[in-house]
Amino acid sequence: MIKGLNYFLQTILIYLFFFICRIIGIKASRKIFSFIFCFVGPFFKSKNIIKNNIKTFSKNISDSQRNIIINEMWKNYGMTFIEYIFLDYFRKNSNHIEIIGLNNILNQNEDKKPLIFVSGHFANFELMSMEITKNNINLATIYRPINNFFLNPFMEYLRKKYVCKNQIKKGINGVREAIGFIKRKHSIALMIDQRVSEGEKVDFFGKPAFTTTLPAQLASKYNLKIIPVFIERLENSKFKMEFQKEIDPKHFKNKLDLTKELNNVLEKMIIKNPNQWIWSHNRWK
Numbered sequence: 001m002i003k004g005l006n007y008f009l010q011t012i013l014i015y016l017f018f019f020i021c022r023i024i025g026i027k028a029s030r031k032i033f034s035f036i037f038c039f040v041g042p043f044f045k046s047k048n049i050i051k052n053n054i055k056t057f058s059k060n061i062s063d064s065q066r067n068i069i070i071n072e073m074w075k076n077y078g079m080t081f082i083e084y085i086f087l088d089y090f091r092k093n094s095n096h097i098e099i100i101g102l103n104n105i106l107n108q109n110e111d112k113k114p115l116i117f118v119s120g121h122f123a124n125f126e127l128m129s130m131e132i133t134k135n136n137i138n139l140a141t142i143y144r145p146i147n148n149f150f151l152n153p154f155m156e157y158l159r160k161k162y163v164c165k166n167q168i169k170k171g172i173n174g175v176r177e178a179i180g181f182i183k184r185k186h187s188i189a190l191m192i193d194q195r196v197s198e199g200e201k202v203d204f205f206g207k208p209a210f211t212t213t214l215p216a217q218l219a220s221k222y223n224l225k226i227i228p229v230f231i232e233r234l235e236n237s238k239f240k241m242e243f244q245k246e247i248d249p250k251h252f253k254n255k256l257d258l259t260k261e262l263n264n265v266l267e268k269m270i271i272k273n274p275n276q277w278i279w280s281h282n283r284w285k
Helices: 002-024 026-043 047-057 063-092 102-108 126-134 152-163 172-183 214-222 255-272
Strands: 097-100 116-119 139-143 167-169 187-191 200-204 207-211 226-233 239-243
Touching: 002 026, 002 063, 026 047, 026 063, 047 063, 063 126, 063 152, 097 126, 102 239, 116 126, 116 214, 116 255, 126 139, 126 152, 126 187, 126 226, 126 239, 139 152, 139 172, 152 167, 167 172, 172 187, 172 214, 187 214, 200 255, 207 255, 214 255, 226 255
Parallel strands: 097 239, 116 187, 116 226, 139 167, 139 187
Antiparallel strands: 200 207, 226 239
16 A cells, blocks of 8 residues: 555656656756766665675775766666656657667678567666667567556556567566567567576676576577677767677577576676666676
């Protein structure tokens, strides 16, 4: 009862924020919400998880370095949050993002087979699937619904309308849906940086962490290439998205070895820009 009331009040407040931000515009909204998230972030329950995660990432990191990462993470989180209400702007325009490597991937995929795109929660992660679909690639994306059941339908509406119309809810039924889309020649996009209870324990920054094996399973079963995608926010309010070298499942003995390689790729992404990864996931629980 109390949780439901809290979610309801949160939703009303967020709708109010979204309404105001549509009036004042994206530039001012980014500044305001990067400040707000920096201010309120340290009071969230996840603050200890964030500190412990960064300690696992680098045991020798100083307090000042850790605080810089945390502050920059909250700034990015705030901007990403408010950018949901401007997804229509990102959909209509392309001058906000530099895309590297996608044409090479498409040229190499001569037989037009589906691909598995993987990434983590970097910068504005929703732009990954959006830009893929804007390049005329048939795509379905796997997502985890947010906990707030009042707000979730609106967020799903925004994703389906502006990011990718084919949204697959994470879970057993979602796996079946993903297989169905692959059989209908659709590529799949998913995040691989969150803890999953049904995954395998695989080293992540030298410490075992439950990790999804779904990309490895789908790639191995249907002989599909995996494409890691890295996105980062630049200082000029623009983004850079890099489609990295394809990973062929045929080069790995089993799904566990392939999953280890995907974790290695994800580690390199985080090392490249730790300030823009969302550290609040309880990755090593």
